[in-house]
Amino acid sequence: MQLDKVLEKNFAKKRKIIPSKFHYDLQGSRYFEKITKTKEYYVTRVEKEILKKISNELNKIFEDNLTFVEFGSGSTEKISILLNDQVKFYVPLDISFDFINKSSKKLSEYFPKLRILPTYCDYIKYIKLPKNISKTKVGFFLGSSIGNFYNGEEKKFLKNAKKTLGKKSFIFVGVDLIKNVKILKNAYNDKGNFTAKFNLNLINIINKKVKTKLKVKDFKYIATFNKKKSSMENFIVSKKYQNFFINKKKFYFKKDEKIQAEISNKFTISKFNKLAKSSGWRVKKHWKDRKKYYAVFLLQA
Ligand SMILES: C[S@@+](CC[C@H](N)C(=O)[O-])C[C@H]1O[C@@H](n2cnc3c(N)ncnc32)[C@H](O)[C@@H]1O
Numbered sequence: 001m002q003l004d005k006v007l008e009k010n011f012a013k014k015r016k017i018i019p020s021k022f023h024y025d026l027q028g029s030r031y032f033e034k035i036t037k038t039k040e041y042y043v044t045r046v047e048k049e050i051l052k053k054i055s056n057e058l059n060k061i062f063e064d065n066l067t068f069v070e071f072g073s074g075s076t077e078k079i080s081i082l083l084n085d086q087v088k089f090y091v092p093l094d095i096s097f098d099f100i101n102k103s104s105k106k107l108s109e110y111f112p113k114l115r116i117l118p119t120y121c122d123y124i125k126y127i128k129l130p131k132n133i134s135k136t137k138v139g140f141f142l143g144s145s146i147g148n149f150y151n152g153e154e155k156k157f158l159k160n161a162k163k164t165l166g167k168k169s170f171i172f173v174g175v176d177l178i179k180n181v182k183i184l185k186n187a188y189n190d191k192g193n194f195t196a197k198f199n200l201n202l203i204n205i206i207n208k209k210v211k212t213k214l215k216v217k218d219f220k221y222i223a224t225f226n227k228k229k230s231s232m233e234n235f236i237v238s239k240k241y242q243n244f245f246i247n248k249k250k251f252y253f254k255k256d257e258k259i260q261a262e263i264s265n266k267f268t269i270s271k272f273n274k275l276a277k278s279s280g281w282r283v284k285k286h287w288k289d290r291k292k293y294y295a296v297f298l299l300q301a
Helices: 003-010 026-036 042-055 097-110 153-165 181-187 194-210 269-278
Strands: 066-071 087-094 136-141 170-176 219-226 231-238 242-246 249-253 258-265 282-288 294-300
Touching (some): 003 194, 003 242, 026 097, 042 170, 042 181, 042 282, 066 153, 087 097, 136 153, 153 170, 153 269, 170 269, 181 231, 194 219, 269 282, 269 294
Parallel strands (some): 066 136, 136 170
Antiparallel strands (some): 170 294, 219 231, 242 249, 282 294
């Protein structure tokens, strides 16, 4: 669904939500990359630590002639830790059109023999993969993106990913674990304000795509922890009453009204095990980092 249609529906409700996939225009992807380099955002660091461990085991887990399929591939920096001669094809799937093309081009300079087939799509749906790629597909869903879905959509994602990857496939899923609230809050409130800029960039995206004239300076960013849901919740907050039009329909934000820009659900090992099983996957193994902040699960279809 296009952004205007989604906002028309979501802004008519009391709890106003902007789904996280709309963050990623080129600027949004660039801000996200900045976040991954901050001291506070541990996710990228600990996931890379685990992927390095996994890279030593790949030839024990899989035979040769693999196709790697990455859902929400972003910069492709993480996959480069895992690429070896077993991998013949790499299919990065992403909604950020310019970014996926730029990162694929860069990756091909480092891995000239690898066939890279960037595919622009919305990964929540079933995706028809390119033809003539090797049969054994290994999926990747990293960056704790499994925590960014609303209303149980993570199950829909995992079911469709299984359909996309097909029989005898595998998927690695990066899962952020419940931890000290201070560490979580800091991760979404970095001192360089990149998380704030990333979220407030939604205003620029809405202006461009929906032709509104909202001003970034009329909003602020906050991130809070929802204990009941074990979820970090990011909001953009309207500093004043303001109204605007979407497809000629009038909407308004009240002063101090919070618009939900992202959720990052945190898991326990058993909660993710349950989710994977109920989505039709078998859990083969999981790895954790030294601090036990994060886990990467290997699931088998
Ligand atoms: C949180 S970032 C993670 C990037 C990278 N995988 C990592 O671990 O650093 C999410 C990535 O998924 C992409 N993305 C978000 N929602 C998407 C969707 N519904 N369909 C396809 N790609 C999506 C974004 O463009 C972005 O590159």
